[in-house]
Amino acid sequence: MIQWWQILLLTLYSAYQICDELTIVSSAGSPVFAGFITGLIMGDLTTGLFIGGSLQLFVLGVGTFGGASRIDATSGAVLATAFSVAQGIKPELAITTIAVPVAALLTYFDILGRMTTTFFAHRIDAAIERFDYKGIERNYLLGAIPWALSRALPVFFALRFGGEFVQGVVNVVKEYQWIADGLTLAGRMLPGLGFAILLRYLPVRRNLHYLAMGFGLTAMLTVLYANVSSLGGAVSGIIATLPKEVAANIAFLNDFKGLPMIGITIVGIFLAVAHFKNSQKVAVAAPSTSSESGEIEDDEF
Incomplete structure (x- = not known):
C-alpha cells in the first residue's frame, strides 16, 4: 500500500524533474535519478536503482532533437519502482508491464505540455514588444506550470487510483507463468537494446x-x-x-x-x-x- 505522503512526495518530484531537465539540467530528470529518489521514498533503494538504471540504459540512444517528443522513461521509473516495492512485483516484471507502457503513453502528455506552454510564449512575445520585463519574467515562470502538470497529474492519478488495476494485471500475468517468464526476460534485454540503439547512431566504424x-x-x-x-x-x-x-x-x-x-x-x-x-x-x-x-x-x- 502506497502511503499518502509517498504519493505527495513522488508527485512533487515528478513536477520538478521535467522543469529541471529543461532548465537546470542537474540530471534530476534522468531515469536512474528517478529510480533513486523513488526507491528512497518507498524504502527500497536496490529496487529503485535497478529499475532506474535499466531504463537509463534503455534510453541511452534516444534523444529529443528540435521539438520532438520521446518516451517518458523518468515517470515510468517512478511508477514502476513505486508499484514494484508496494506490491512486491519483480523489478524485471515491473519494467515490462508498467515502466515501458507508461513511458510510451506519457509521450502524449509531453506533447500536451508543449502545446499549452505556447500560450505563455506568445504572451512573452507581446511583453517584449512593450519592453515589459516584469511580464517577461512572470510569463516565463508561469510557462513551467503546464510542463510540471504534464508529469505530476499522470503520476498522481496512477499512484492514487492505479494500484488495484496494476495488481489485477500482475495477478493475470502470474496465472500464466510463461507470460511472466517472457516479460521478465524482455525486461532484462532492454538495457542491451538501449546500447544497440546508441551504437547504431554513434560513429562506431570510425572508432x-x-x-x-x-x-x-x-x-x-x-x-x-x-x-x-x-x-x-x-x-x-x-x-x-x-x-x-x-x-x-x-x-x-x-x-x-x-x-x-x-x-x-x-x-x-x-x-x-x-x-x-x-x-x-x-x-x-x-x-x-x-x-x-x-x-x-x-x-x-
Whole structure:
C-alpha cells in the first residue's frame, strides 16, 4: 500500500524533474535519478536503482532533437519502482508491464505540455514588444506550470487510483507463468537494446578500436580486481583473528568492490581528455567541419 505522503512526495518530484531537465539540467530528470529518489521514498533503494538504471540504459540512444517528443522513461521509473516495492512485483516484471507502457503513453502528455506552454510564449512575445520585463519574467515562470502538470497529474492519478488495476494485471500475468517468464526476460534485454540503439547512431566504424579497447579493459580490470577482492576476503579472515586495535588500522583491506569501476572511470577520463584536446587542435586547423552542402558530420552530430 502506497502511503499518502509517498504519493505527495513522488508527485512533487515528478513536477520538478521535467522543469529541471529543461532548465537546470542537474540530471534530476534522468531515469536512474528517478529510480533513486523513488526507491528512497518507498524504502527500497536496490529496487529503485535497478529499475532506474535499466531504463537509463534503455534510453541511452534516444534523444529529443528540435521539438520532438520521446518516451517518458523518468515517470515510468517512478511508477514502476513505486508499484514494484508496494506490491512486491519483480523489478524485471515491473519494467515490462508498467515502466515501458507508461513511458510510451506519457509521450502524449509531453506533447500536451508543449502545446499549452505556447500560450505563455506568445504572451512573452507581446511583453517584449512593450519592453515589459516584469511580464517577461512572470510569463516565463508561469510557462513551467503546464510542463510540471504534464508529469505530476499522470503520476498522481496512477499512484492514487492505479494500484488495484496494476495488481489485477500482475495477478493475470502470474496465472500464466510463461507470460511472466517472457516479460521478465524482455525486461532484462532492454538495457542491451538501449546500447544497440546508441551504437547504431554513434560513429562506431570510425572508432571501432576505442570500442574494442574499452571492452578489453573492462574484461581485464574485472578479472584483475576480482582476484584482488578474493585476496581481500582472505586478508579479512586473518584480520578477524587479530586484536581489535590492530584490526581497526588495516580494515580498509576488506573493501575492493568499487575498484573495477574506479579503474574503468580513470581510463575513461583519460581518453575523454585526450579526445577533447585532439578535437581542439583540429578545430584550430579547420574551423568548419560541415560539408559544402551543409550536411552535419558525425562528430558534430
